[in-house]
Amino acid sequence: MALIEYRDALNQAFDEELARDENVVLMGEEVAQYDGAYKVTKGLWKKWGDKRVMDTPISEAAFIGMGIGASMLGIRPVMELMFWSFATVAWDQIINNAAQVRYMSGGLINCPIVIRGPANGGTNVGATHSHTHENFLANVPGLKVVCPATAYDAKGLMKTAIRDNDPVMFMENTLLYGEKWEVPEEEYLIPLGKADVKREGTDITLIAHGRAALTALRAAEILAAEHNISAEVIDLRSIRPLDEEAILASVRKTHRAVLIEENKPFCGVGAQISSILMEKCFDDLDAPVLRISSIDAPAIYSPELERKQLPRPLDIVAKVLSIC
Amino acid sequence: MATSAKSTDISKTDFGKSPINARLSAEQKLKLLTDMVRIRCFENESVRQYSAGKMGGFLHVYNGQEAIATGCASLMGDDDHMITAYRNHGHALGVGMNMNECMAELFGKATGCSKGKGGSMHFFAPDKNYWGGHGIVGGQTPLGLGLAYALKYKGVKGAAMCFMGDGAVNQGCLYESLNMASLFNLPVIYIIENNGYSMGTSLERSSAFKSCLAERAAGFNMEWAQCAGTDIYEVRASVQVAMERAHNESRPTMLEIDTYRYYGHSTADAKHNVVGGYREREEIDFYKKNHDPINVFKAKLIAEGVLTEEQFDTLEEGIKAEAAQSAVFADESPYPEVSSITEDVYYEVDRQTEAGRTGKHFFND
Numbered sequence A: 001m002a003l004i005e006y007r008d009a010l011n012q013a014f015d016e017e018l019a020r021d022e023n024v025v026l027m028g029e030e031v032a033q034y035d036g037a038y039k040v041t042k043g044l045w046k047k048w049g050d051k052r053v054m055d056t057p058i059s060e061a062a063f064i065g066m067g068i069g070a071s072m073l074g075i076r077p078v079m080e081l082m083f084w085s086f087a088t089v090a091w092d093q094i095i096n097n098a099a100q101v102r103y104m105s106g107g108l109i110n111c112p113i114v115i116r117g118p119a120n121g122g123t124n125v126g127a128t129h130s131h132t133h134e135n136f137l138a139n140v141p142g143l144k145v146v147c148p149a150t151a152y153d154a155k156g157l158m159k160t161a162i163r164d165n166d167p168v169m170f171m172e173n174t175l176l177y178g179e180k181w182e183v184p185e186e187e188y189l190i191p192l193g194k195a196d197v198k199r200e201g202t203d204i205t206l207i208a209h210g211r212a213a214l215t216a217l218r219a220a221e222i223l224a225a226e227h228n229i230s231a232e233v234i235d236l237r238s239i240r241p242l243d244e245e246a247i248l249a250s251v252r253k254t255h256r257a258v259l260i261e262e263n264k265p266f267c268g269v270g271a272q273i274s275s276i277l278m279e280k281c282f283d284d285l286d287a288p289v290l291r292i293s294s295i296d297a298p299a300i301y302s303p304e305l306e307r308k309q310l311p312r313p314l315d316i317v318a319k320v321l322s323i324c
Numbered sequence B: 001m002a003t004s005a006k007s008t009d010i011s012k013t014d015f016g017k018s019p020i021n022a023r024l025s026a027e028q029k030l031k032l033l034t035d036m037v038r039i040r041c042f043e044n045e046s047v048r049q050y051s052a053g054k055m056g057g058f059l060h061v062y063n064g065q066e067a068i069a070t071g072c073a074s075l076m077g078d079d080d081h082m083i084t085a086y087r088n089h090g091h092a093l094g095v096g097m098n099m100n101e102c103m104a105e106l107f108g109k110a111t112g113c114s115k116g117k118g119g120s121m122h123f124f125a126p127d128k129n130y131w132g133g134h135g136i137v138g139g140q141t142p143l144g145l146g147l148a149y150a151l152k153y154k155g156v157k158g159a160a161m162c163f164m165g166d167g168a169v170n171q172g173c174l175y176e177s178l179n180m181a182s183l184f185n186l187p188v189i190y191i192i193e194n195n196g197y198s199m200g201t202s203l204e205r206s207s208a209f210k211s212c213l214a215e216r217a218a219g220f221n222m223e224w225a226q227c228a229g230t231d232i233y234e235v236r237a238s239v240q241v242a243m244e245r246a247h248n249e250s251r252p253t254m255l256e257i258d259t260y261r262y263y264g265h266s267t268a269d270a271k272h273n274v275v276g277g278y279r280e281r282e283e284i285d286f287y288k289k290n291h292d293p294i295n296v297f298k299a300k301l302i303a304e305g306v307l308t309e310e311q312f313d314t315l316e317e318g319i320k321a322e323a324a325q326s327a328v329f330a331d332e333s334p335y336p337e338v339s340s341i342t343e344d345v346y347y348e349v350d351r352q353t354e355a356g357r358t359g360k361h362f363f364n365d
């Protein structure tokens, strides 16, 4: 298997889906001639031309809305937000149009669109560029939300997202774009709604998504090496639909859980999961479910501090030790 | 008289002679009149039923504006599409939705066009190239752009008509859309139904402009025009120009059509016709007397020898009965099942595809 960057795995997914379905188009600011602000769409405009890979003006509301309108007529747009943070100016289109049109039409219209881009903190670009909207968006019935942590997951989930007939909000991470993972040559798909057990363990379950899943893996290594604690790491991969079965199965085995995300704590993804665990695993639990999020304040610029605002492996280790 | 009263004289031009109208058969002309009367009667019935407590929420009726939706719908070919805002019953009936499904939707019944899930502001009929029915002011303007984009992408010769009110023109996404429409040569026709008011705010109090609102499109190097919405012949002739531009040149147009609404903004608007309200009763009467699209067209057809007064009365009686019947239909229809609340949220779940069966999509239990 080839070791490839997260961004190239996405690039392969686009290339393959552009070849498979003539209704797939890539759109966004700088995605075509400039090869993408983060080079995720590199070379695709050259290969596929203006019709399939298209630059848009800096008009998130209108180009996201245009993609939604086009998807109602059967086009399958894959829309790049240079940063997911900029979705706030297209919020109305996403929340009121993409998410509601199927429902309000009694199922007559559907909206097979993918909206994608990086959604992460940790790059010292300040609060306006560091939002993680997965909890907001997963709060909206009608939307699907995906947050891959590795190149392998990014490619397999992207191909599935493009083929899905509902609007999929696909959240990448600029800190991961240049990281490499093994990705098979042959085609594969990863279903939405399937978590991945990234490390098996018996003493505690660490549940995370996106880059936090990688942080959890490092914490699990430390726990094993230094504390003789066997932690299982569940990477949710998709937030909505959510793999509840995988969560419950693991916690019923380990009887303890720590939930980690780079999102803010209030009504974060972990809040939903802890509610599920409370309702369905109460008798299985040997300790309270604990959560770790980014420190509850706007994303700070200061490089030294922003590292500390996001969950770090030792933060997770400390939480685990408090209940193990 | 409110300062906002528009004094559009009934046009001196005989738009009946423009080619798109001259070729109409007597039957087609009667259909235009019938369609306008159907909208009027449907709306009157819906106001009656609203007052009787049969519906929830808002009801924004189209009385006074009928020539626009009817005229535009009458120009639609197989690849022409329509999308509008929440004052959408006229457009829905115009494209051929039936009164029963529309009235039942207002009543929140399972037999409604959206199974009771959309309500008054959200009617849809994609099989009739009708894409709603949108409640957020201006929110439909990028969607209309997307319809036009899809038509061009697929290589079909069609146009997307995207309607909005005079209040909606002050939403930012419209200008982003105008820029992209012109930049990308998209066959979209933005139609401003300028009825002089956005809720209780007159045009003069909401918009800065030179000669008219549509002129704003000039800044985007886009063709624009303004016409009156009283005479359906004029509406058709004006929209046809934009249609041909969309079909033949794949270029957008912004068209402003002056019109007037007789009722308040919605049924909740008590200030539209009272002393101290935002407009004078005389103004409403002026429009009803001089600019009523149905009366004007009826008079034209009588003058053309296509219609008699008696025939009109019979026609109207029949339509009133149809509207009344739709209320009976709606009343007798069942409400949707509680279990339907979580249907029509996700395509994949509704179809129980593998994707729809994977993972938890709803968090009710």
Ligand SMILES: Cc1ncc(C[n+]2csc(CCOP(=O)(O)OP(=O)(O)O)c2C)c(N)n1
Binding pocket: B087, B135, B136, B137, B164, B165, B166, B167, B168, B169, B195, B197, B198, B199, B265
């Ligand atoms: C974004 C948004 N802001 C405000 C409203 C409330 N609202 C509904 S209709 C309306 C007035 C719009 O007037 P206009 O565009 O002229 O359309 P008309 O009612 O005359 O058809 C307002 C303020 C809304 N629905 N959406």
Ligand SMILES: [Mg+2]
Binding pocket: B165, B166, B167, B193, B194, B195, B196, B197, B198, B199
């Ligand atoms: Mg208005």
